[in-house]
Amino acid sequence: MAVVASAPGKVLMTGGYLILERPNAGLVLSTNARFFAIVKPLYEEIKPDGWAWAWTDVKLTSPQMSRESMYKLALKNVTLQCVSSSDSRNPFVEQAVQYAVAAAHAAFDKNKKELLHKLLLQGLDITILGSNEFYSYRNQIEARGLPLTPEALAALPPFTSITFNIEDSKAENCKPEVAKTGLGSSAAMTTAVVAALLHYLGVVNLSSLTKDQDQERDTTDLDIVHMIAQTAHCIAQGKVGSGFDVSSAVYGSQRYVRFSPEVISSAQVAAKGLPLEEVIVDILKGKWDHERTKFSLPPLxxxxxxxxxxxxxxxxxxxxxxxxxxxxxxxxxxxxxxxxxxxxxxxxxxxxxxxxxxxxxxxxxxxxxxxxxxxxxxxxxxxxxxxxxxxxxxxxxxxxxxxxxxxxxxxxxxxxxxxxxxxxxxxxxxxxxxxxxxxxxxxxxxxxxxxxxxxxxxxxxxxxxxxxxxxxxxxxLLVREDPCGVSLESGDPRTIGITAAVSSVHI
Structure with a gap:
């Protein structure tokens, strides 16, 4: 049974630089550009000797980058080890997996832990997909001799392969940079993976969160997604940012004041070897003092x-x-x-x-x-x-x-x-x-x-x-404001052909 979650990209309209320091606020709009994470079991059933295993397999696929990585996840201390070539590693997804699984360990009693163990022994198959709007297709449009118009963008198939910026010939070994549009793809991706995993593992229930319902959201489960995604994103980034991009990926458009960086200090220590399960309890009980007020653009x-x-x-x-x-x-x-x-x-x-x-x-x-x-x-x-x-x-x-x-x-x-x-x-x-x-x-x-x-x-x-x-x-670009935050999707977006270009823009 696959779980598909999506989280939006963002545009920070006001608060550049100031938002790094409390108590300055920023106005951040979430957008129709969404990152999708699909989580399902890797194997149909557990192999007979599976119970004795201390490891399980995790497969991460990014079709747009034509990348596939295999990992071993240690079930005892929830650490991931990459077993495929290291140039395809994705630190954001790695941290998201470790923190989400650790959160499940910390949240469950003995009976539920056994069920979790069984579920994890089936392996985790994770696929990530980003809307075209996160990436720059300008060079391809120009190369085809097409005009620089939204129509040319709308003609691209959903989840088109991603181009890399032209490499500097002088720097032989530099990694090619993905050409992006600045909508916060790493925050949206981390949030989507955390939300999909936490729902898949039964830590939260996001079933009521589908994009079609504009109901007042119960935020208890979303708050857990937020704390885990925020922590995983900071650790993957190697620094504690203001967090507005993750907050809007979880809750949607808002007026935001950052959290005090100390709230995730235990996670920074964990990066140096403290067991994750202890850290996660600290994180979830921490004094998250960010402020979030409903905000979106006025009508019309x-x-x-x-x-x-x-x-x-x-x-x-x-x-x-x-x-x-x-x-x-x-x-x-x-x-x-x-x-x-x-x-x-x-x-x-x-x-x-x-x-x-x-x-x-x-x-x-x-x-x-x-x-x-x-x-x-x-x-x-x-x-x-x-x-x-x-x-x-x-x-x-x-x-x-x-x-x-x-x-x-x-x-x-x-x-x-x-x-x-x-x-x-x-x-x-x-x-x-x-x-x-x-x-x-x-x-x-x-x-x-x-x-x-x-x-x-x-x-x-x-x-x-x-x-x-x-x-x-x-x-x-085909980006518009969409005030909705993280959501469960009803199926694989590639089969439904979801694309922001089709669903929300009448050119």
Whole structure:
């Protein structure tokens, strides 16, 4: 019986850099790009002498990378050993398997442990698949002589093989880098594997979590998935990040404040040899103090992402440079962070105001958004014919001003730290985008750099943006906001042919 779980990628709209430190918040949107994990037994039945075995087999397949790895899992101390060629190892999945199995050991009494033992002796067959939206197919589209349009992306088959960035000929031995779009594939993958395994092993029951139901989710089981995925992801990464990417992969779109890094300190010690089962108890009982508030884009607004194709940026090195600047100029950096934090809060206030107006005065809200979607922002205010519409337009303009403030302070920070947070090419592109009809705001997501740009559009104005972007060599992606977090799927996504392109985008 196969278990299929999926978890979404993310776009960090506000909170770049600040989100690394409590109590700064970030607004993170989960997307329709999803990572899938399929878990099933490797063998039909346990071999007769299976009971004596101290090991079981784990097979990990990544069809998009044409990779298959075999592992031995020690049943006593839950450690994985790779027995196939080491260049295909995936530390995120390895940690996810170890922590999920350890969580099952820690959660079960003697009877349940025997059942768990039987289940594990059948081996674990794990397949991982990422939506096309996580990866860059720009080079393939260009190589085929096709235009850089969403239609060209939508024509690719689901779960297309992944291309690697062109290797630098000078560095003979460097590993080829997968060309990505910056949606947090490692966090979504780790979360999907942890969720599928915990459900398969009976630690949590995620049956009520299917994407079709927009019910208020009971978070007890999700909280377990979150703690395990967060820990596995940090250990695989070799550092404790802010965790917003894992949190949105588990719970969906949200306003997020990070957890105190100490909560997973025992796991960092475990990396040096403490038994995992003890660590996991610590993790699950730890004081997880992150904050998560419901948040998503107001109605009739669409998130658009564009890939400028100037090559990716390294987030860790940019973060390092900003931290160095903070140490060297604490007075100036504190001032910039305070102003940036105020602009972030202001954007959040305006968005919440717009959601509230939509809820309470839908007709007036819909009418004015519809009008504004066809006009440039400087013409919006004169269209409001009554107080509610005026309130909507003022909130829209307030959100724009907040975004311009965020961009200004991010650029200041980049200049001071000497890193391209909003490079000049992006600035010109974002300014041009923000002056188009029906565009609420535009910016660089997350830590900035050359990876991607995003825009929030009103009504049906998005198609103009994709045309303009295409004309300046920016590929509009098929990514949209989908506020839903981790979910169980009803079957293998390859047989159902799930692709974000088909299911949610009408081009």
């Amino acid at each position: 607004m669409t998130l658009l992402l564009g890939e400028p194709g100037t090559g990716g940026s390294s987030t860790p090195s940019m973060v390092g440079a900003v931290k160095k600047w903070q140490k060297s100029d604490p007075h100036k950096s504190l001032d910039t962070w305070r102003k940036l934090s105020e602009a972030n809060s202001s954007l959040e206030v305006q968005f919440n105001m717009l959601s509230k107006l939509a809820e309470e005065h839908w007709d007036a809200y819909k009418c004015i958004i519809d009008i504004c979607s066809r006009l440039r922002p400087d013409k919006w205010l004169e269209q409001a014919s009554e107080p509610t519409q005026e309130a909507v337009v003022k909130a829209l303009l307030g959100a724009r001003d907040a975004m311009l403030g965020i961009r200004y302070h991010m650029r200041q920070m980049g200049d001071a730290a000497d890193v391209p947070i909003e490079p000049e090419t992006q600035t010109r592109l974002l300014d041009a985008t923000m002056n188009m009809e029906g565009i609420l705001l535009a910016g660089v997501p997350g830590a900035g750099g050359f990876d991607a740009i995003f825009a929030v559009t009103l009504g049906d104005s998005g198609s103009n943006v994709t045309k303009v972007w295409s004309s300046v060599n920016v590929l509009a």
